[in-house]
Amino acid sequence: MTVRPVRSGRSAGARSAPPGRAGGPGAALRSAGIARAAVQIAAGSALVLLLAVIVPLPWAGDLGMHAATLQRLRHDLADPGNPLVDANTQSPYYSPWTVLLGGLARLTGLPVFTVLRLAALAGLALLVTGVRRYARALTEREAARGSGARAAHGAGQRAVFALALLSLLFLWGTTPFLWSGFPGLHSLALTASYPSTLTLGLAFHLWARLTAALRSRTGWGTWAGLGALWAVILLCHQFTGVVATVGALATVLSARPARLPRAVWPRLGAGLLLGVLVLWAWPYYDFFALMGAGAGLESVHRELYRDLPARFGLVLLGVAALAVRWRRDRWDPLALFFALGALVFAAGRLSGHYAWGRALPAVLIPAQLAAALETFGAARRTLRAGWAVVLTGALAVGAWAQAGAVGYVVPREALPPAVEARYREPWTGYHWMSPWVKYGDVVMAETEPARRIPAYGPYTVAPGYPDFFLPDEKRRAAATEQYFAPRTPERVRRGIERAYGVRWVVDTTGTLHDTGLRAVARGPEGQTLYAVR
Structure with a gap:
């Protein structure tokens, strides 16, 4: 047997390159580590800003309604009456979450606005943990299906979550859109204490747990819990409940119903039945009567169909990511989620039921998550690098568009003129x-x-x-x-x-x-x- 010496060449040089050499594996690992750290620092900074906003609790939009709801529950937990006028009527604002907060205010004697700050803290915590669980569930699903994604662990998993969170906060448009149930940074700065924030966090947890339940042999108790959670989401914020339902339907479809074990269907049906029973039994308002409430809300929600490119143009990057994911996997849950949400949103515009436009987060959220996940899940390193560069630029543009939110924690006179121009003065109280x-x-x-x-x-x-x-x-x-x-x-x-x-x-x-x-x-x-x- 003849032993041939290894010739110096490109392949041999690549194998023997020292870790610190430019283009070597060590440099690539260090670059990846720096990128992951930068993403996590950026996400952490955004969260610190949102936590700081809880202290002043800037007043805009529906904050007065939610404070009034807690006032009534604090004085009469069993029969609070109408939250705004002196009339004995039911109200959809008396949800499981507000009843819990009202009970807390009644037992502790805490002022209503202090309780709302605690609600904001709980809502943000649920939203952050929900995004983390759902992002992890999606990456694990793709890795298990062998659809080109790589399973991330440790620092990689934290970076995936951080980038997903940044995309939800900043991948919107060049004009901030401030509305409850829309998790942009500036919007959350004003609505963190609203039930919609907590409800959206619960929706992410629902999608994550449902994804896991469909992949494993889960008992009756888990499915019952999912049904009850679905009902609580609908009771707490009906519009976000629609988004949660669309996402749950996409999750079930992505599991390929024809391939699901037969044991899943009776358990899924039992969970749905329990959820409907919870909706029917809720004593504070008739949930099913709200089906006829759309006529009085159409004029308010027509605004959702205006200035779409300025408000949501950056989400097109996520739409491109969804196209890549759908080409790779025709049963991709985010692609199905996006398609169903777009169908509801378009139907609202075509039929004149503009309140259906509140399903718009079911279009935006899957696209935003897809942009983040594709940056880590692309099969080739060059593609991942390309996605990272483009997404970084889009996030920078989106962050600048929402820079006015800094004004809620920094004195206005200390803001640079360009940032002050984007700041919106909160309402004055009474x-x-x-x-x-x-x-x-x-x-x-x-x-x-x-x-x-x-x-x-x-x-x-x-x-x-x-x-x-x-x-x-x-x-x-x-x-x-x-x-x-x-x-x-x-x-x-x-x-x-x-x-x-x-x-x-x-x-x-x-x-x-x-x-x-x-x-x-x-x-x-x-x-x-x-x-x-």
């Missing part, structure tokens, strides 16, 4: 009324003040938000409009005050002149609090 207006008093106020005043305990004549369960909502709104009309006679105002038990009036225009009212206090933005004589 704590200045508290020395005079007591819990349960009725305040006559127009729409904008009516969205905040009940947060401190009083009621308003007309609700600041649409209320499907309030039968005389239109009459109350008409009475409020007539009360503030300049030419309304004083005797008519007195009749409205008697009809609704009005004790106080908030004038935001400075044009209300009535001898039957006595000025008591002046608030910010030129507002005046009047007492009814």
Whole structure:
């Protein structure tokens, strides 16, 4: 046998390259480690910002509604009545989560806004852990199916999760979109304490656990728990519940129903039945009555179909990633999730049911996750590097678009001018009324003040938000409009005050002149609090 010496050449040189040599395996490993660390640091910084925002709890959107809900539950946990007006009606805001928070406020005596801060902390914790579990479930599924993805462990798994989280926070558009149930950074900064944040976190946990249950022989108890969790999600935030349902359906379809063991179907059916029973038995409101509530919400949700490129243009990168994943696996759960969500969203536009547009996160979330997962799951190193470069650029653009959220934790005067231009001033509260207006008093106020005043305990004549369960909502709104009309006679105002038990009036225009009212206090933005004589 002749032993031939190894010739110096490209292949031999590659095998013998020292770890520190440029282009060698050691340099590649160090570069990958640096990239993973950078991703984790960026995700950690974003989370620190969101945690810091909990302290000031900036007021915008529906915060007053959720605070009012806790006020009513804190005073009467069994029969709280309408959260906004003095009427004994049910309300979809009395969910398992708000009832739990209301019970906490009642037992501990904590102020409502302190409880909302605790709710924000719990919601963010569930959202972060849910994203981590779902990202891990997806990567493990792909590795088990041998569809080109590599199983990640340790630091790699943490980097996958961090990049998925960054994509959910920043891969949106060049114009921030602030709406509950949409987990952009700026949106979460204002809605972290809302039930929608906690509900979205529960949805991620539902998808992750369902993915695992379909891959293993899971007992009846697990399926019952999944059914109950699905019901709780729907009760806590109905719109996010639709997104959760679409994602769960995509998860089941991705498991190829024809190949599922027969034992799965009766257990899945039992879980669904239990979920429906929980929805039916919930005592605080009739969940199934909400099916007819869409007509009153269409005008509000038409906004969801406007300026789509500016608000969500960066998500196209995720759509491209979904196309790659679908080509690799026709049963990819994220691709199916995206397709079902797009179908619901498009149907809402074509049919004029604009409230269906709240299913838009079912389009965005799978695309955002796909962009992150493809960066780590692509089969070839060059493809992974390409995805990483493009995604980094898109995330940078998205982060800059939402830079105004920094203003909620940094004094406005300390912000650079370019960042200050993106900052949105929070609403002012009505704590200045508290020395005079007591819990349960009725305040006559127009729409904008009516969205905040009940947060401190009083009621308003007309609700600041649409209320499907309030039968005389239109009459109350008409009475409020007539009360503030300049030419309304004083005797008519007195009749409205008697009809609704009005004790106080908030004038935001400075044009209300009535001898039957006595000025008591002046608030910010030129507002005046009047007492009814």
